[in-house]
Amino acid sequence: MAKMKAPSGSKKITKAWLEFMLAEYESKERPGTSVSVADFSVKQGIPPGEGFNSELVLVDITAELSSGPGDAQEKTYHLAAKFLHVDPIAAELNRRFQSHIKELRMYAEVVHELNAFLAAGVPEESQICIPKMIYGKENGSEYVLVMENIKAAGYMTNDKRKGLDVDHVKRSVEEIAKVHAVSYAYNKSHNFLEKFPCYQFKAKYLNIIPAFLKFSLKNCVACLNTVKGKEELAQKVGKAHPILSKKFHALFDDFGNECLCHGDFWNCNIMFKYQQHDDGQEQTLEGIKLIDWGNSSWHNPMIDLQYLLHTSTTLELRKTHIDDILQKYHTVFTSLTTKLGAPLPHYSYSAFREDWERTAIYGFILGNITIQGTLSTTYSTTKSQGPSILDHGALTPIRLVVNSIKTGMAKLIGPIILGKFVGIMLKPIQREILSGTNEVLNARLLDVLCEADEKGLFDE
Template structure:
């Protein structure tokens, strides 16, 4: 059956078909009759860059023969290609939707089977369970369990992760890195899953974001007395940071499967509430949103997590404990899996960490501005379009077809080696409202996190030749 193109086009018939296919994996021939369903937006505006996510609650009756009917409630999360044609075209070129679907359908199962065979006492890599998936070029949908209904939740991005949550997150990503690294030694990961090959064109969108985010950084520093010298340094830092950033990617280091967008809102936690007091025990963790995953240097995930999702105070106070935790999990698990890393002491690991600091600053700086701003247009709810009216469907299809054609024409130019100058026009208009918010001083958390990131980068000498 043809998959719907978005949440508004989910039908009872498609739900029955999809759920029957899911249930029939364990009980062949199971029939599903949907009694009721409801669809709602899955994530706040501005946080779904790779896809559109909706949540679907379904009440259905399952039957597998006479007298065997039973009622069942499903809580689902369904992902579709982004409704914006330009975003959808970019994601097609990066294969974001394919990579995420394969993570749920094949990759994690393969890695967990490898882990269980060699280290059976180790817990598996934790992601939501997949219910259904389809990708054939013109159609795409990924349906997973809605783990919020099972008690999982994300941490407040404005507060950042505390030590307990960082340690648990680092432990989990170290497992992903270690298992994929060891699996590759035995089976050649990229030969089996070539879509995860890192491509240089991924980097072509960074210069435009870097240039305009630095302008916002200068604006931030100009609001703080005593930071005039640092403001001048940051104002002239673009060529220096660009050179260091691209040099970093010439040094690849140890390679494994990386999440690629490993930050606060892509990590979900579950807690156990104790009856005798208000304390909560961290019970479970699941990693979500794998559309940016690729075969890369594992430091990329670590740098991204700590520079987007923690405060400077936490990094200064606990960085050694955090990195020791990661190194211990990674090296001990790769050894147990039969793929020990020779000559990779903690001091060698720290050298890798220091070498990749430029990535943490650049991506952290850009992400902080986009996720903590209250004025960024992507974070504002989008009202219904007049073209959503049923009578205007033909016009909507024509408009979308034109947009898609333009996206296919412009997409390769933007992602090409000279794409920065074209991307700059778009990025400039997107980040300009954030600059006004920074200058107004109304978003104290955004300004404080930016200031901390800039002072930390300066201490590390990132703005120096």
Template sequence: MKTPRSGKDITGPWLEYILGEHLDKPPASLKVVNFTVGPGAGPGDGFNSELVKVTAEMTEGEDDKSIVPQRTTTFSMIAKFESLEPMSREINRKMRTNQREYVVYKELMGNLNTLLISKIPEEPKVPIPKLIYGKLSAQEYVLVMENIKTKGYETNDKRKGLDWPHLLTAIDSVARLHALSYVYDKSHDIKKEHSCIATTSKTLSTLIPAIMAMLHNLVSFLKSSKETEALGQKIEDVKSSLLQKCLSILTSESPVTCLIHGDLWNNNLMYKHKDTEDGTVGEIEDMMLIDWGQCSFGSPIYDLQYIVYTSTTRQVRQAHLDELLRHYHSTFMRLVTLIDAPPSNWDYDQFIVKWKEFRAVGFLFPFALILGTLSTTNPANKKPEPSVLDKPYLAPVKALVNGMKSGLAKVMAPIFFSSVGRSMVEGTFKRVMKPVVDELMSGKNEVLNMRLLDLVYEADEDRVFVA
């Protein structure tokens, strides 16, 4: 059956088809009696794709002519389609973002957890939402997953950051992901089996124009105050060498390489808490890792520094960083040893050497995410304004305009990845993100300013800005 192009194209027969596939039942024995489709993400979330929330009430019967309900079941799902924005859609196709996430859900994560069960079945699996249906071809793409929000999972407040218990829970699961994929790769060669999963350095190189633009904006902010002017000048003096240092770190050999999540921050972690009698938040019961479109193959240190420096406060880092790193390393080594595949040159001291080597990477990419996600003025975080073309009688005009946008995007997307295009992208980002700089300079967003300045001060203390 043809896959819908977006949430508005979802139909009852298509839902019967995918649920039949999920339940291993013929569609003729299923009947969707009611379904609803609504937004699955808020402004600023899911901008690389269209996320929709689907609730379907289904009955089971003997055949399609005479439905004799045996039971009624309600399915709560999240469906992910290609981005509705033409340029984002074409860039994602070039970067194979959708293909990577499809491979993780459809095959790779199942293989990793199968390895775990066969070797150490008593250990918890890598936690991701259950896949209900997936389709990927040159013209079709959809992932339908269980809506874990209906089971009590929720994201932490990104403005507060992860406290120690939530951070520790996440790191424990990430250590399992890294350990299992490290072992699995020894016999399967993940990059060869799944060519869409590129190296971390190749994946991140496409972000360099945006990173450099945001670094320019950071310097402008720092130099606007006498207290931070010298620090802003120091960063401006090493901008190019800082970038080259990061690329060199990412391409250097590592004793351990594995599948990394690639976008491991607060909003891609969903927690379930135990119920309490007084209605307060209880202990953490479970956690899920979501949004795998940026996964790649490289050093596990990237994931670790990304979550630490994007999603925690300086107070949490000062109090728990050493304990965190020891827990990660011991969990990783315990698992790979139980599977009889421990790496050489990866004892705790050697691990810490790599952690320190990565410090520039742990500043450059996390600072950009903080700047973008904690801002209230970032255009990407705002709900799109209604268009006059949304009126029903202008549907033909809207279709024509969308077709022209898609055609232009197909022409422009390859330029985005060229040297000329990267210069254009950097200039565009500087202009588009100017409201974020103004917000920083106003000082009104105290959380953004504090988290960003703490990151800069820590990086300076760790000599990241030394040429």
């Protein structure tokens, strides 16, 4: 089958490319299958601004498949396609951190490898659940990842403003515990990073955190200043940046590299499917799939647990159910690693809880930053962007020059430029916090601040 250049974005998707891509996919099961696309539509997969690492579009296709004379059949496809972000700065940062490569390899190789290992060791255990990959290509100049659109199969995300309830949290930690346990056990006999070196955690991944922390803490002080009786805590948080930075980096100095972690494990990267009962009222959680693996790396599993609990649950839930949730994770993780021949004999639940408390600093810092970025309604990147004058065909040369300048800027970006960029992004959130109009944002932010203070995270 002749090769075809992948489109660079949603506007470049053509009928010819769809036919080529689907023929390659279908020929894996029925060699020689040809595909003739009768109709297709392309629409944005997420609201403007929510795709920080990539452009996500949904593609619906009606096609006719044929693998020989008299063997034609009609088939409908509901797909999700990811391309590098159209903004040159975002695309360059994406390349710098290899997010696109890591996500493509997760779908193309890693999960298949881990599931094969799991099936061989514990055949009765359900597989790691991610959307099915249809097509992928990455060669430096081209990148596209096409998956099944699981929304069309009934999967949906939970409302991020409400947060996950206890049943959804338990199901989520059960699934991530499986990923952690299988990769941990696999590594004992196969050396995961030797086969998949792009998942090696690198210190440069942390370089972006100090800038976000500095400005997010200013917003935290603004939040506390809107609450009567929190003046003392506001002063403490205002002086906490060097303390938190020191604790955060010390944590990573002795964090341990143990398993494959998702890295962005929060509410909107977990999709659930429900079974509707006959009465039309009740529904049962039936399935779960984990999406968006671009931030995955080989690290300590606590980064996923801390991130999930501090970005996607309320303080009330954590106080009421934290022990049940952590018990669920610990049971699944230790049971599955034992079944796979890699037991952790000295990792009792009490030792696990010590790890949880020790890594609370990670939960607060990432939770604080992510809550501001995801719950704000004035976050600059979520504003819809209309068509640019540079999109006009006659101005293509100018657009190319502008894009090359942006790309050059991204390659030179350093702590000072990054700090100014982050400050510009987070300033509108501070105004929203001070206005008091976003009650959910202010309440969740206040919760993580009070919780962190109770744990002594702002103290020397």
